[in-house]
Amino acid sequence: MEAITIIGGGIAGLALAAGLDRDRFDVTIHEQRPGLPTVETSLAMWPEAQGSLAVLGILPEIRAVGATFGGMALRDAAGDAWVSPEVRGVLGVSRADLIRLLGAAVPRNVRRAEGKVDDIPATGPLAAGLLVGADGVHSVVRRAFWGPKANARLTPYVALRGILPVPVEANAGGEYWGRGQLFGITPASSGRTYWYASFRSELGPAGVGAAEVLARARERFDAGAPAVRNVLEQATPESTLAQRIWTAPDLGSFVRPGAVLVGDAAHGMTPNLGRGACEALVDAVTLAELLNTRPVGEALREYNRQRLLRTRLLRVASSAMTRLALAERAQPLRDRLLRLAAR
Structure with a gap:
């Protein structure tokens, strides 16, 4: 059997392990933090x-625990809608539910090793067979095989998100674009509310505290729409995930001799298109x-051909959306153009 070692037990790593032929490959997953996320978010x-x-055979289970998107208004900071397009065919699912169901789909003969992998040695088990970097935007596999120029890039923005145990307030769903700040409110499973926000911040870059970011968010959005203020009043640090936003550089190839990248390790992008988890699943499958x-060699070349250009375009589009949504000096012009387009 051919050895495949997957570094990272998140969405991409679990999906890949679940999809590989159990009779052909001897698979090991290295998981830094096994188990489900401690703070629930939605994808x-x-x-x-x-x-x-x-x-992978788990779509019916995902649909059973997910929430269907309806209208997703694009609003100004005060909450007035520019456009309210109907969003069809998109399903919201808890990250915890997705990880749980992907984990259950992984064959029992896949070995799971707990603990963080800090470096890739030249010899030993990690050097045998194919090494898959599914270890996120700060990928140790990318650093080892692509060099220091492939290190993650820090953006000037912080992101925070969480789920409230109440349904979305009437006529409150959508994204609110203000001056250098963004806030989103969408349905989550079981009749709950998923919310997210981004704005420029100097906090971090590592160890960003949810309580401090939440306090700053309340200050930033204090003059905004009532629905946004209401969500932030209900949010707690314990139910909020706060992080600085990092992206992966354009690598030119997701393949090196003996190694391949999937998910955020390959093309970590800003979250403004909501495609990070989606593309990780498509990569893995x-x-x-x-x-x-x-x-194996032919498979890796074809994977690179199929996935490199598409994800590159999505990264560029997501970055452009970030600049538009979080515009500061250009915000008045942006709002006028959006109102004109809406008419």
């Missing part, structure tokens, strides 16, 4: 990601199907 599953979940049916 948007676009149709392509749902197709990948169907291949695409790579698994190719490895299952072709020689």
Whole structure:
């Protein structure tokens, strides 16, 4: 059997392990933090990601615990809607539910090793067979095989998100674009509310405290829409995830001799298109199907061909959306143009 070692037991790593042929590959996953996330958040599953979940055989279970998106208004800071498009075919699912169901789909003969992998030695088990970097935007695999120029890039923004145990307030759903700040309110599973926010911040970059970021968010959005203020009043540090936003550089290739990258390790992008988890699933299922049916070298070349350009375009589009949504000096012009487009 051919050895495959997956560094990272998140969405991409679990999906890849679940999709690989158990009779052909000897698979080991290294998980830094096994178990479910301690702070619950929600993810948007676009149709392509749902197709990948169907291949893995867990789409019915995902639908059973997910929430269907309806209208998703784009609003100004005061809450007035510019446009209210109907969002079809998108499913919101808790990250914890997704991790749980992906973990259950992983075959029992896949070995799981707990603990953080800090470096990739030249010899030993990690150097044998194919090494898969599914270890996020700060990937140790990317650093080892692509060098220091491939280190993650820090953006000037902080992101915070959480889930409230109440339904979305009437006529409150959508994204609120202010001056250098963004706030989102969407349905979550079980009739709850998922919320998220971004703004420029000097906090961190590591060890960003949820209580401090939440306090700053309340100051930033104090003059904003009542629905936004209401969400922030109900949010608690214990139910809020706060992080600085990092991105991965353009690598030119997701493949090196003996190694391949998937998910955020390959193309970590800003969250403004809601495609990070989706593309991680598509990466993993695409790579698994190719490895299952072709020689390893050919499979990796085809994976690179299929995934590199698409994710590069999404990274560029997401970055452009970030600049537009979080515009500061250009915010008045942006708002006028959006009002004109709405008319």
